[in-house]
Amino acid sequence: MSDLDKAIAQLRSCRPIPEDQVRELCHRARELLIEEGNVVTVTAPVTICGDIHGQFHDLMELFRVGGDVPDTNYLFMGDFVDRGFYSLESFLLLLCLKVRYPDRMTLIRGNHESRQITTVYGFYDECLRKYGSANVWRYCCDVFDYLALGAIVLGASSTLSPGSPEDDDTEIEVCDQAGSIISRFPRQSANQPSQEKLDSSSKNTVDKTGPPGTGASGSSSGSVGNPTGAILCVHGGLSPLVDTVDKIRLIDRKQEVPHEGAMCDLLWSDPDEIDGWGLSPRGAGFLFGADIVKVFNHRNDLSLIARAHQLVMEGFKEMFDASIVTVWSAPNYCYRCGNVAAVLELTEDESGTGIFQRTNGDVGRSSGGIVEPRGGPKNGPARRYRVFQAAPQDSRGMPAKKPVADYFL
Ligand SMILES: [Mn+2]
Secondary structure: OOHHHHHHHHHHOOOOOOHHHHHHHHHHHHHHHOOOOOEEEEEOOEEEEOEOOOOHHHHHHHHHHHOOOOOOOEEEOOOOOOOOOOHHHHHHHHHHHHHHOOOOEEEEOOOOOOHHHHHHHOHHHHHHHHHOOOHHHHHHHHHHOOOEOEEEEEOEOOOOOOOOOOOOOEEEEEEOOOOOEEEEEEOOOOOOOHHHHHHHHHHHHHHHOOOOOOOOOOOOOOOOOOOOOEEEEEOOOOOOOOOOHHHHHOOOOOOOOOOOOHHHHHHHOEEOOOOOEEEOOOOOOEEEOHHHHHHHHHHOOEEEEEEOOOOOOOOEEEEOOOOEEEEEOOOOHHHOOOOOEEEEEEOEOOOOOOOOOOOOOOOOOOOOOOOOOOOOOOOOOOEEEEEEOOOOHHHOOOOOOOOOOHHHO
């Protein structure tokens, strides 16, 4: 068993690894990440995850529900640390898995992967408590500076059953943690009048929506933008300074997250029901409306933007005619919010017919050679959301019977 496999085994049991091993791990991780572009290219199949926030036992639950590494390819959209009790074990395990299986693990940066934020929201204190010095925190922050800012997923299938694409018209499937289907939304034919779309989908699906308020409502009528385009993954959202994916590639990312500018916006912004751009109540990044997302997706040959950054009680929320989705992977956030979590599975296009064109997100790349399947074009990737709850209390080993009240600290 290699040292790395030993470290993985130790971290999986939620025990920190020694400081010199952390230093070595962070060094190896940095050498790997330095070679990655600001926007990593990932090929489906892949399982996309949102915020983790140091909830180690819930991360184990995520792997139980979504499949273990390296059997399942994962893309984590940042905010690994802060808030929860086990930021250190969670981040180091993900980092070990990245170093061990670099092609099966993609980590992109969240707004919490920052010196300033981790000093306020828990990770710094946790490192100090667990090691007696800030060295490990410093090693981790040096890795944060090298994390990619986004990812482009190529080759996702428009069907969830690669074996029988002709029979499968599922656009969205929602499963629970046991794998049972909670709800299923058939893909609407692109030539159907929109009112009919709404009627038929509400008839078929609204009662079966699973958790109330789920963004995957019956009103989804396929993606907007390029229906055969790639999927952009980013922690927060868009920036008024970034109108193409290529502009993200030009950012000098190897630094602390700045207080403003394109890099800051990608990690801090949120979609909102507004026109155009708005000021963010977070004090960093912007709010952006449906029009912004649709124009961006069209211009960049994207079918969908996947992002994290906002707690959604149902684990995921599609907005703006399914042009953007929020994925949230920290169940019962902060051990008290009562939300469920979700991951988004994209399956591989095995048809080989070019039905789901592979593009690199650049303008015009997918304009030729699209083969339309019977019944008109299929819009966007088929999405399977696996919804899961917090790990049961008895799997958590120790702590937190009674968290110490703030005024004692
Ligand atoms: Mn965030």
